[in-house]
Amino acid sequence: MSLGSVRQEPGAASRALAARAVAAVLGAGVTVDAAFGSLDLQNLAAADRSQVKALAFGALRWHHRHRRLLGLLLDRPLPGRDRLLEALLSVGLFQLLDARQPEYAAVSSTVAATRLLGRPRLAGLVNACLRRLLRERESLLAEALADEEARYSHPAWLIGRLRQDWPGDWQRILEAAQEPPPLWLRVNQARLAPQDCLARLQAAGIAAVPGPVPGALRLEHALPVADIPGFAAGELSVQDAASQLAAALLGASPGVRVLDACAAPGGKTGQLLEQAAGRLDLLALDVDAGRMERVRENLARLDLAAASCVADAAATATWWDGRPFDRILVDAPCSGTGVIRRHPDIKLLRREADIGPMARRQRELLEALWPLLRPGGRLLYATCSILHEENQAVVAGFLAVHPDAQPVEPLAGALPGWLRRTDPAGWQALPGDAGTDGLYYALMTRRPG
Numbered sequence: 001m002s003l004g005s006v007r008q009e010p011g012a013a014s015r016a017l018a019a020r021a022v023a024a025v026l027g028a029g030v031t032v033d034a035a036f037g038s039l040d041l042q043n044l045a046a047a048d049r050s051q052v053k054a055l056a057f058g059a060l061r062w063h064h065r066h067r068r069l070l071g072l073l074l075d076r077p078l079p080g081r082d083r084l085l086e087a088l089l090s091v092g093l094f095q096l097l098d099a100r101q102p103e104y105a106a107v108s109s110t111v112a113a114t115r116l117l118g119r120p121r122l123a124g125l126v127n128a129c130l131r132r133l134l135r136e137r138e139s140l141l142a143e144a145l146a147d148e149e150a151r152y153s154h155p156a157w158l159i160g161r162l163r164q165d166w167p168g169d170w171q172r173i174l175e176a177a178q179e180p181p182p183l184w185l186r187v188n189q190a191r192l193a194p195q196d197c198l199a200r201l202q203a204a205g206i207a208a209v210p211g212p213v214p215g216a217l218r219l220e221h222a223l224p225v226a227d228i229p230g231f232a233a234g235e236l237s238v239q240d241a242a243s244q245l246a247a248a249l250l251g252a253s254p255g256v257r258v259l260d261a262c263a264a265p266g267g268k269t270g271q272l273l274e275q276a277a278g279r280l281d282l283l284a285l286d287v288d289a290g291r292m293e294r295v296r297e298n299l300a301r302l303d304l305a306a307a308s309c310v311a312d313a314a315a316t317a318t319w320w321d322g323r324p325f326d327r328i329l330v331d332a333p334c335s336g337t338g339v340i341r342r343h344p345d346i347k348l349l350r351r352e353a354d355i356g357p358m359a360r361r362q363r364e365l366l367e368a369l370w371p372l373l374r375p376g377g378r379l380l381y382a383t384c385s386i387l388h389e390e391n392q393a394v395v396a397g398f399l400a401v402h403p404d405a406q407p408v409e410p411l412a413g414a415l416p417g418w419l420r421r422t423d424p425a426g427w428q429a430l431p432g433d434a435g436t437d438g439l440y441y442a443l444m445t446r447r448p449g
C-alpha cells in the first residue's frame with residue numbers, strides 16, 4: 001500500500017494497515033510489534049500511526065469473540081481461509097462493538113479497505129457482514145457470548161489453566177486482561193522526589209496519580225514518552241508498577257556485585273542502579289543482541305553505567321569470570337500470561353504445549369545460575385506469568401533438590417500488602433488487584449557453608 005493511498009483515504013488506509021498487522025499475527029505467527037515493524041508505520045503521521053495501532057490492538061484483544069461472531073455472520077467459511085479478510089472483519093467488528101466509532105464511517109472505510117488490500121470483489125461481503133451486525137447486534141452477541149472463549153475472548157486452554165490455578169479469581173483476571181493498560185511511570189528517586197515529579201506533571205497539564213508502589217505514578221491518559229517532562233533527562237522511565245518491586249525485593253545496596261541475568265530491555269537494570277545511586281558492580285546479560293542495545297540506550301538516558309554482555313545466561317562457562325555475585329536477578333523468559341492486556345497477541349501466539357518447555361527452560365536458568373551466588377547472597381526469580389507451572393512449581397522443584405537454597409523474607413517495607421503469598425518463597429501480583437500487570441517473584445538465599 002502506498003503512502004499516497006494513506007494520504008488520499010486515511011480512514012481506509014489505517015483499517016487496511018491494521019488488518020495487515022492482525023493477519024501477520026494470525027497467519028505468520030509473528031508478534032504484532034514485529035508486524036508493525038515490517039509495515040513501515042514510521043512514514044505515517046503520528047495520529048494515523050496511533051489509529052492503526054489502536055485498531056490492530058483492539059481487533060487482537062477481541063479476536064476470539066470476533067471469530068465466533070464471524071461464524072454466525074458468514075454463511076460459509078471465508079474463501080481459502082483468507083486471513084487478511086478475517087483480520088479486516090475483526091478490525092471492523094472492533095470499531096462497531098468497542099471503539100464506538102460513527103457507524104457509517106466505520107463501515108464505509110472498512111469496506112473501502114478491501115480495495116487497498118487487493119480484494120475489491122469482497123467489498124460486498126464485508127459490507128453485508130458489518131451491516132448485519134448492526135441490525136442484529138443484540139441477538140448475535142447473545143448467541144456468540146454463550147461460548148466461553150468468545151465471552152472472555154481468551155483461548156479455551158488458558159481459561160482452563162486460570163480456572164484451575166486461581167479458582168476464586170479467574171474471571172476477574174480474564175476481565176482485567178481485556179482492559180487497555182495504563183501507562184505506569186517510575187520516578188528516578190535518586191534525582192527527584194515522587195511528589196515533586198507529580199507536581200511537575202500536573203503543572204504541565206498531565207493528569208497523574210500515585211501508584212501502589214513507592215515511586216510509581218499512573219498517567220490518566222497515555223502519551224508519547226517524548227512529551228513527558230523529565231523522560232529524556234532520565235528522571236522518569238516507563239515501567240509497570242508491579243515490575244518496580246524487583247529492586248526493593250532484591251535489596252542490592254551500594255557496592256555489591258549483581259548479576260541481572262535476563263536484562264533486556266533494562267527496566268529492572270535501571271531501577272537497581274537508581275536505587276543504589278549508580279554504585280553497583282552490575283553485569284547486565286541478555287541472549288538477544290538487539291534487545292541488549294535497548295539496555296545500553298536506557299542506561300545512557302539515565303546516565304548510569306553497567307557492564308553488559310550478550311550471552312546465554314545458562315552457558316555460564318562462556319561468560320562468567322569466576323567471581324561470585326551477591327545478588328542475582330533471574331527475570332526469566334516466560335509465557336507472558338500476566339501481560340496480556342499489553343500484548344493481546346499472546347493469546348493467539350502462545351499454545352498450551354509451550355508452557356512445559358518454558359518451565360524447563362526457567363528451571364535450567366536457575367540451576368545454571370545458582371552456583372554463581374555467593375553463600376549468604378540472594379537470588380530473585382521473576383516472571384510475568386500467572387501460571388503456577390512457571391512460578392511456584394519451578395521454585396518448589398528447585399528448592400526440593402537444593403538443600404543450600406532457602407526462602408527468605410525481603411527487607412522490611414519491600415512488600416506491599418496487595419501482593420499475594422503463593423508459596424514459602426513467592427508472591428504473585430495478579431492483573432486486576434492493584435492495576436498492575438501480573439508478575440511472580442520468589443526470593444531465595446544461599447545458606448552459608
Ligand SMILES: C[S@@+](CC[C@H](N)C(=O)[O-])C[C@H]1O[C@@H](n2cnc3c(N)ncnc32)[C@H](O)[C@@H]1O
Nearest residue numbers: 262263264265266267268286287288312313331
Ligand atoms: C522478561 S524479559 C526481561 C525483562 C527485563 N528484565 C526488564 O525488566 O526490562 C526476558 C529476557 O530474557 C532474555 N533471555 C531469554 N533467554 C535467555 C537466556 N538463555 N539467557 C539470557 N537471556 C535470555 C530475553 O531476550 C528477554 O530479553
